[in-house]
Amino acid sequence: MFLFPLLPVFLLSVVTVASETKTCEDAQKTCSVITCGIPVTNGTPGRDGRDGLKGEKGEPGQGLRGLQGPPGKLGPPGNTGAPGAPGPRGQKGDRGDSSAAETKLANLEREIRNLKSELDRIKKLQAFSLGKKSGKKFYVTNGENMPFSKAKAWCTELQATVAAPKNAEENKNIQQVARDNAFLGITDEVTEGQFMYVTGGRLTYSNWKASEPNNYGSGEDCVILLKDGLWNDVSCSSSHLVVCEFPA
Numbered sequence: 001m002f003l004f005p006l007l008p009v010f011l012l013s014v015v016t017v018a019s020e021t022k023t024c025e026d027a028q029k030t031c032s033v034i035t036c037g038i039p040v041t042n043g044t045p046g047r048d049g050r051d052g053l054k055g056e057k058g059e060p061g062q063g064l065r066g067l068q069g070p071p072g073k074l075g076p077p078g079n080t081g082a083p084g085a086p087g088p089r090g091q092k093g094d095r096g097d098s099s100a101a102e103t104k105l106a107n108l109e110r111e112i113r114n115l116k117s118e119l120d121r122i123k124k125l126q127a128f129s130l131g132k133k134s135g136k137k138f139y140v141t142n143g144e145n146m147p148f149s150k151a152k153a154w155c156t157e158l159q160a161t162v163a164a165p166k167n168a169e170e171n172k173n174i175q176q177v178a179r180d181n182a183f184l185g186i187t188d189e190v191t192e193g194q195f196m197y198v199t200g201g202r203l204t205y206s207n208w209k210a211s212e213p214n215n216y217g218s219g220e221d222c223v224i225l226l227k228d229g230l231w232n233d234v235s236c237s238s239s240h241l242v243v244c245e246f247p248a
């Protein structure tokens, strides 16, 4: 009841304010808020309004893009990867030439067997032609006369030695092969008067002719087998038959 009489005044004020507000809104189109606020003399400043709704995202800026920088440093090498799976098995290769080598070897072996056989046959033929007995030394001459040094060289080249009889039988065999004066592998070149085998060792058998050895003239250090089987010391530089001796 107390407020009732004031209602018209209040309503009037509201109308007035509304009227003023409308006028201000119209005025805002052409003037500033401050200008509009001036006529309101009795109002108090409103409280700060709430934040408005979030605006739409703006357009990207139009600034100039910077130049591309230089490439960065090479990074450190990565870790070694795990080994890959084994590849597929390859095709079988061609057959090696071992078979060819084996064939060649077999041919060589056959050739050697043939050569050995041929050599044995020739040895037997020669032994037969010279009347060689099995298990006995083998004597060979080429029928030429030469100094003792040359005779020695010939026998050495044949991997033999100058014939040197160790007993009467061998002496006879050499005599039969030579059929003429032939050097024996015996000298006293090292110590005068002391005859030795050229292969080493003192004589174990001798068949000197009477009055020999006599070291005649300027000296005789070599020995020859005479046609009758007796021995004589002669000069080593004189020439006589060479008879080479091969082991039994």
Ligand SMILES: [Ca+2]
Binding pocket: 188, 192, 193, 215, 219, 220, 221, 222, 233
């Ligand atoms: Ca002598």
Ligand SMILES: [Ca+2]
Binding pocket: 212, 213, 214, 215, 216, 220, 232, 233, 234
């Ligand atoms: Ca003599």
